[in-house]
Amino acid sequence: MSKRTAILQAATYAFATKGFSETSTTDLAGMTGVAEGTIFYHFGSKEKLFLAVLDHVRRELEHAFAASLESAEVGSGLAMLEEAAAFYLRLAGEKPELFLILHRNDAYELSRSNEQCRGELEKIFNCLVGIFQEALTRGQADGSVAPVATRRMALLVFTMVDGLVRLRDSGVYEAGAMFPEVMRACRTLVSPTAQESDPCRS
Amino acid sequence: MSKRTAILQAATYAFATKGFSETSTTDLAGMTGVAEGTIFYHFGSKEKLFLAVLDHVRRELEHAFAASLESAEVGSGLAMLEEAAAFYLRLAGEKPELFLILHRNDAYELSRSNEQCRGELEKIFNCLVGIFQEALTRGQADGSVAPVATRRMALLVFTMVDGLVRLRDSGVYEAGAMFPEVMRACRTLVSPTAQESDPCRS
């Protein structure tokens, strides 16, 4: 493995678990066994290293979800939604660093001043919400999902599923047992039989 | 206003908007017009100042929700749930710093090594989720809420409502228009008519 890759991996792990400003370049050099200068030789600055990490995280997420879509192609839209939610939770267990880094404030703070960072975040966000939206759209075609606004419902499902991951990682509340409730809530929310006539005007 | 209070207010604002490690004691001294030593005279260390801020945030939150419970006492449990969600969103608009500080990683990181911090977070968490749970319990008594596990459903509703606030603050996605969807989702999730027989075993 090249030193560049080693630095990138160590940085991904450290930025995810400790955060950007609590991770020093000295730490990273120590973790990977390279000289501090090597980090700057390859990435230029600590901020650019963070952007490279974010790019790496985006690629991994996009790849993982693309692969999951290819494998399970059959089934109703509703089944696909449930699979997507389950896969999201499984991936968050297998590669926690991908989600931890998105649950920190570092990237959002940087995105306010850095256009590239903002772009990366938007791509990641669209990828994640897009999975759920795709399932909802398909579900509306085959009748397994009620005729709701797919983008907003996808956001709602995403918020719920991602919230469960957050709750688990926060360490304040035991959230592991919430899995069935979340899946059940997904089903209830999009069920074609459970929709009332809309009493809200705004 | 005493200098102690001025420091506490400035720190609440700065820790919420910039984060703990990005706020220097020099910054805080400048913001409040006191000497740097004064901060340490009153609070002892930057970490203890953070704990004082967290204590202050907890008091404000508890006070705000206690007041909202007293005012709107009538109505069904379902109506109470909707009111609680609406109040949560309103408070997040009026006093964003109370929520911003809870949406940062600082407190959760500190809570892993500091018992007092952990205690504060648990109290805040129980207060917030408790509001929703109380409404659900009442709703089950008057029949406006289905017989679900109140604690877990309260967590789910909390996750959704808080997720909306997070989404808004992240700046990546326009979330303002999601309000009606979230309220609708709350109703759907707890509706006594929308409950299917439970097909999930675990």
Place this chain on the structure above:
DNA sequence: ATACTGACTGAGTGCTCAGTCAGTTTCTGG
């Protein structure tokens, strides 16, 4: 008048940090 107190000050201290750079080693095509 004297002694004392508690709030407050700000220059100073030791330390850590991101980033630099002159120099060394490793790789690669001719």
Place this chain on the structure above:
DNA sequence: CCAGAAACTGACTGAGCACTCAGTCAGTAT
């Protein structure tokens, strides 16, 4: 085998950090 390029090194720098401490000062009790 060699020359030049690319990769790599680690001592160094200056800025910024949390925190200290000797001392000032207004107010109060004696």
